Amino acid sequence: MWARQKRLSDLFDAEDAWTRPLPENYLRADAILALAMFACSALGLEILRSMGVLGGESAPLWAQYTAMASAAALLALRRRLPLLTGLGATAHLLIIGSVMPLVMGQVSQQVLYFIAVYSAVAWARDRRALVGVAVAIAAALVVWMTWYLALGSGMQQILDSLDDADRLSGLVPPVPAYLVYTALINIVYFGGAAALGIASWRGARRRHALADQAETIEEQAEALRDRAVVEERLRIARELHDVIAHHVAAIGVQAGAARRVMGHDPDAAAGALRTVEESSRSAVGEMRALLGALRSADRTTAAARPPGGSGAAFPDDPSASPDHSRSAGHGIADLGRLAASHDSADFTTSVSVVTGTGHPVEEVPPVVGLSLYRTAQEALANVRRHSTADRASMVLRTGEGPGGNPYAEVEILDAGRPRAGTSGSGLGLLGMRERVRSHGGECEIGPRVTGGYRVRVRLPYHPDVEGDRT
Incomplete structure (x- = not known):
């Protein structure tokens, strides 16, 4: 019993809560x-x-037309009230089949009943109620066929056929043959209507699911585009912080040195002022490149919006090209100049390079080189601002990690103590860690056991893949 109910429920998708939209x-x-x-x-x-053909029909003409009109009227509600349409068509078939069988039997009238049953299955919004309606329709048809054959004119037609010897040439006796034939016609006819209705409902369900999936994919794609823009802006914000922190620190150091030696060593003061000039120009150039990158990101966002969307468009700017904004003209090759820019009368920076076998510095991709440059830039600026050290060492290393992947590493060491009253915001160190995380690398940032401070960042890379990304 329960297995039969389960099969009926699965056949008509009774447990599916989806409602077919009109x-x-x-x-x-x-x-x-x-x-x-x-x-x-x-x-x-x-x-x-x-x-x-209708010569034996005793019902008046107006009754015949009324029967046809009432059946056709049911179709006007076939999608608004599908279950009521199916039950109404079944009741109409039983009544008209009893009082006007010739009218009920015409092809166009049978098509009306077919469409009504199909619509009940295809458009029913309450699928559980549909199971009950389908069982009721099937039971009503079985009862009507039994009554028609047992007590109506159907059996008389079978008996009349027995008088004609020419009709008795088949393998099956006429009475069972007539019964099986009539049953098969009704099963195929109304069963086919129900099967088409199920196929129509399931097809609409699949199309709805595909439309939902397409909408979800579009929303996810839009979210990914927005996320990419946000990540690029955060990257540029870190770049801007590093640029300003480095150059302002260098300008402050060199300006202070020039002020101290201006009276007794004009040449040294002039050299310090030249460094201030170079640092300011470099800062302006780098910030211009970063602002160009922001404009490029805005153009990309505006192009991704549908027609009619808001968003500012910027004229083409060579400095806003992806390659330029991503590298901003700096990399591993600039580490020597970076160290030199911090040198002054009371502070020196040494630079050394240790390359692993088969991994020259030249193979380090620009993206990794830029991140290492920014790390060294922030670390040296922090030494000048927050440490009493009079010297720092920078070591660039390349090599091969445990998994066989090459890496590039920069390490900045100093032996000073924290300078009182110079605590920073912590955004620089946070930017370092975010860079390392974006490359899947590792870092060690903190005080040394022997005194001083250590910043070590190791970034793995694949020369071909990272090079393509730039």
């Missing part, structure tokens, strides 16, 4: 269909009457 102007379309089917039924009725 199309636009469906009521008008169904009303037009009802009028068209009534016209076809009326035409078919008159043709049959002209052929003499």
Whole structure:
């Protein structure tokens, strides 16, 4: 019993809570269909009457047309009230089949019943109620066929056929053959209507699911585009912080040195002022490149928006090209100049390079080189601002990690103590760690056991892949 109910429930998708949406102007379309089917039924009725087929029909003409009109009227509600349409068509078949069997049996009238049963299955919004309606329709048809054959004119037609010896040439006796034939016609006819209705509902369900998936994919793609823009802006914000922190620190150091030696060593003061000039120009150039990158990101976002969306468009700027904004003209080759820019009368920076076998410095991709440069830039600026050290060492290393992947590493060491009253915001160190995380690398940032401070950042890379990304 339970297994049968489960099969019926699965057949009609009774446990699916989805409701098939009604199309636009469906009521008008169904009303037009009802009028068209009534016209076809009326035409078919008159043709049959002209052929003499309806000569044995005793019902008056107005009753015949009323029967056809009432059946066609059900189709006007086939999608608005699908279950009621199916039950109404079944009741109409039973009543008209009992009082006007010749009218009920015409082809156009049978098509009306077919469409009504199909619509009940295809458009039912309550799938659990549909199971009950389907069982009720099937039971009503079985009862009606039994009554028609046992007590109506159906059995009389079978008995009349026994008087004709020419009809007794088949393998099966006429009574069972007639019963099986009638049952098969009804099963195929109404079963086919139900099967088409199930196929139509499931097809609409699949299309709805595909539309939802397409919408979800589009939303995810838009979210990924927005996320990419946000990440690029955060990267540029870190770049801007590093640029300003480095150059302002260098300008402050050199300006202070120039002030101290201006009275007794004009040449040294002039050299310090030249360094201030170079640092300021470099800062302006780098910030211009970063602002160009922001404009490039805005153009990309505006291009990704649908027509009519808001967003500012910027004129083409060579400095805003992806390659330029991503590298900003700095990399591993600039580490020597970076160290020299911090040198002064009371501070020196040494630079050394240790390359692993088969991994020259030249193979380090620009993206990794830029991140190492920014790390060294921030670390040296922190030494000058927050440490009493009078010297720092920078070591650049390349090599091969445990997994066989090459890496590039920069390490900045100093032996000073923290300078009082110079605590920073911590954004520089946070930017370092975010860079390392974006490359899947590792870092060690903190005080040394022997005194001083250590910043070591190791970034793995693949020369071909990272090079393509730049």
